[in-house]
Amino acid sequence: MGFRLDRSNVAGVLGTLAFFGAWEALSRSGLVNEVMLPAPSTIAQSGWSLLLTGELARHLGASLLRAVLGFVSGSVLAIALGVAMAQIPLLHAAINPLVQMFRAVPSLAFVPLAIFWFGIGETSKIFLIAWGVFFPVWVNTYIGVRDSNPLFHRAAASLGASGWRNFAFVVLPAALPFIIAGLRVSLSVALVVLVAAELAGAAFGVGYLIQMSQQVFRVDQMFVGLIVLGVMGFSADFLFERAVRRLFPWYGAEKESGKKIVGPEGSAAPTVRADPRQQQGGIGETA
């Protein structure tokens, strides 16, 4: 993915520079309090100081580890439960009311309880992130598996596939767009919850840096934390998209090339079109 010097890219660069230029001018103008709205150059200086001391790297490392562990554990559990509930109607009937109730409870509400249950170590923070990640992934997985096109099942049955083969080669690939959409949304949720999770007895972390800086009126450092959080979000989404393209090359490729793409094991990958009914209660895009 190279950077091409075309009109839209130039406009993007100029727009960004204009924004930061205006911000710098406003902060230095005396019209606003320079401490409460520090100039981008001040923020850059603070960020550089934090980088030189190694403190920023330590905060970033701690946050990344928590975010990854929370995201992975929440997603794995959510996919497993979503698939199980879609495939086993009795399980769905038994636990769906509970899951819907818990879905309404935000991670922030659990912070004091998380400390009580799991202590002030990493477990409480990972739990909070996993809680936040779980529900968008669960609901998308459930809908994707539940609403897989019956034509695919008949086609698979006519080719002799049943049981686990039907599940592995038809149901899961058909649900994949929904699952990927849920995972993508949960990526940003993980970072949002990270800040709340680092309220729970953290000594390092980007969320901790933001809160600590706010406590002592270091708004410049707060902005450093916010920018790092933004960069983390952007990078996570970029890497996620690249990973999806690599692992599932047929996903989205049909939209790009206009041709059907051969999927795994040489079989034609099912074309998944967005069904408005499948959007009900779910979040995110479809292929």
Next chain:
Amino acid sequence: MRPPEPVSSRVSRRAFLALMAAVVATPAIGETQSVVIGEGITIGWAPFVVADGLELWKRHGLDARVVTFPSGRLVIESILGGSSTFGTATETPVTLAALNGLPIRILAVIDTHEVYDLVATTDIGAIEDIRGKRIAFSSGTNAQIYLARLLDRAGLKPSEVEAINLNPAEMVSGLTAGSIDGFVWSEPHQSQAIAAKPGAFHRLRVPGLYTQYSTVVTTQQTIETRRPELIAALKALIAADDYIKGSPEAAAALTAAKIRMDPGLAREIWPQINFAVSLDRQKLIDEMRRQGQWAIDSGVARAGTKLPDFDAVVVDGLLAEARQSLNQ
């Protein structure tokens, strides 16, 4: 043809209209000025609570809208942002704000109080025993100052203790769950922790280690543009202070109800708080300088920060004017 209107009616109507014009044109006697007060919700802010409850703001010509905040730092932010006219904060967030060049000013001290103790597991018998232990505090507050002085008193370095930043509610649950070995905070959290597991935790008191100053804060700009309102507010607080001294039990009960503290606990703590609307400038400035230097030395303040002129931060003229006005 209608009979002419009687002269008396014409005069009455004219008089009525003149009176109405006079009422509209003349400022009302004791016209109230609108203010927004940012208030904390702990027992140290009792004079504000009493002023609210007894409508003392109104009696001194203020139409007050009270907004509560869980910390002095948030009160300061609301004042700097223009949402609040004045409010409550201890000296520590004011010191940190001043270190960062923010134009916050202290008008008066409403009470002083040795507010913090260390609550710890009973195996921590003396403050020296906290070496290697996990001690919670709330960062950026005067609890951090207390902990720093406690370590100093115990002859310990900061690296010899695992200091953990927690919110007060989490300190109690953390101690009860065994995630921490102790915490530095005030009532009612101290009593809550001790009551949560009888015999497991106790208070370690170090008298004279740190005294909190509960102050009335505003900005320099507000002093310049709304001086009469601030003087009226200080008069209301002096009246509240008089009530506290004259009726301590009633004042304690009023405060406990407002901040949702157990009334028995409030009565127990009340005598420990030195209520007095006053301003010992030098003592306060010396404390702020000490805290400011600690912030610079410990890296809490930006590298290269110099101590601000705390003489300019603590403004005494308005309190003197308020007292003079009351004595007239």
